[in-house]
Amino acid sequence: MPIAIQLKQIPADDNPIFFPTDSEYDWLTAKIFVRSADFNDHQLNAHLLRTHLLAEVFAVSLLRNVPMVHPLYKLLVPHTRYTLQINKLARGLLISDDGFFIKFAASGGEGCIPNFYYRDDGIKLWDIIRRFVKGVLSFYDKNDTEVQKDSALQKWISDIFEHEFLSQTGTGIPQSFTTVAEMVKFVTMVIFTCSGQHSAVNTGQFDYGGWMPNTPTTLEIPPPTEKGTTNEATMLQAFPNMGIAANGMAAMWLLSRPSYDSVPLGQYPEQHFSEETPCDLIMDFQGELQILSENITNRNKNLEVPYTYLDPKVVENSVSL
Ligand SMILES: [Fe+2]
Structure with missing residues (x-):
């Protein structure tokens, strides 16, 4: 009742x-x-x-x-x-x-899991990267047999499996590539991790951590062991002193800035590829990233707190800061 x-x-x-x-x-x-x-x-x-x-x-x-x-x-x-x-x-x-x-229904479709822009932008970015990776890699390794015979490719993944993941099959890291699809998925993950994923967790550090009480780098007293023992004075005691807080803010500010010669995702000033097909694929890749960037910019206009960290023009090609 x-x-x-x-x-x-x-x-x-x-x-x-x-x-x-x-x-x-x-x-x-x-x-x-x-x-x-x-x-x-x-x-x-x-x-x-x-x-x-x-x-x-x-x-x-x-x-x-x-x-x-x-x-x-x-x-x-x-x-x-x-x-x-x-x-x-x-x-x-x-x-x-x-x-x-x-x-x-009142919840609508978006009401199921609304405002999860990391997911929305991340899936789109992943798909764009995957199409690009598939185009470039399958231009060279045209079928599964060619993938299996690509000795440098196979050494690359077996070295990662053996030395970085200590041959632990439970990590999900493959020991070798047997199909084009497997290779494309793994390489997509590598590029997404180096670019989008790093941007998603790196670029907002000052936005969310610059206000020290929201992200204290360290606390100076042990956590409370019983209820009713905290007050404003114990909270202030717990916070780091001004010098530590300033250093924490400075580190987060530095990490969240683009590097002075940052290269955005999909820009390849060094021009490693020379054949026509991969060069065309790079152009397509850049075009798709541009469209995603415009869509994210438009979406953000209506948001109280815009989500910018997976906007391709903010995302760098590599983990560089
Ligand atoms: Fe970083």
């Missing part, structure tokens, strides 16, 4: 607390708003995410890895019946760009 309802997060004059003793329709309307919010949370979180999508993960792994004669397969497979089919329908009809949630 609800005893009080407040419909928004921040207490204010325009956010009253409704009671059963209010007018019939005030109380009823408050309850209806709660029920509508619960519909959206229930469908997307409790129902879709925590049962449907989780069941799909278990089913896919079972089908990929466990033989039909294995007791685990026999035990679990009845519990996967129709799961892939219904989830495929859900993706197509419920949570798609023109699906039920966009058309008929």
Whole structure:
């Protein structure tokens, strides 16, 4: 039995607390708003995410890895019946760009996971890099056999596997490349890591860490071990002194600036390639990056806190600072 309802997060004059003793329709309307919010949370979180999508993960792994004669397969497979089919329908009809949630539910499509610009921009950037990498590499290694015979390529990846990842297969790093697709995916990851991923975690350091209390580089007293023992004085004691705070701010400011001769992603002033095809692919790559950059700039115009760190004109070719 609800005893009080407040419909928004921040207490204010325009956010009253409704009671059963209010007018019939005030109380009823408050309850209806709660029920509508619960519909959206229930469908997307409790129902879709925590049962449907989780069941799909278990089913896919079972089908990929466990033989039909294995007791685990026999035990679990009845519990996967129709799961892939219904989830495929859900993706197509419920949570798609023109699906039920966009058309008929308050959370909409974007309401599912809104404002996650690292993901939105990162996926687009990844795809642009992947198309470029695929074009260039498969121009030289045209099929899987050529990939397998490319001794320098194979030595490169086996050295990475052996010496950087200590031959640990659990890291997911391949020991060799057997297909063009494998090679393209790995090299895309390398370029994305050196450019976009580094920009995403490097460029905003001063924006978020320049205000020392938001990102103290060190704290000067041990963490509290019981409740009710902290106050303003202990908080000030915990913060680093002015000299340490200034050095922390200076480091974050320096790291967040572009280097004085920075080269943006996709610009190749050294012109390592000379053949026509890769040079054309570089032009295409630059064109796609330019379009993504313009789209991000336009998107950011409507944001209170613009997300710029994966804008290709901000992203550098390499980890250089
Ligand atoms: Fe860095």
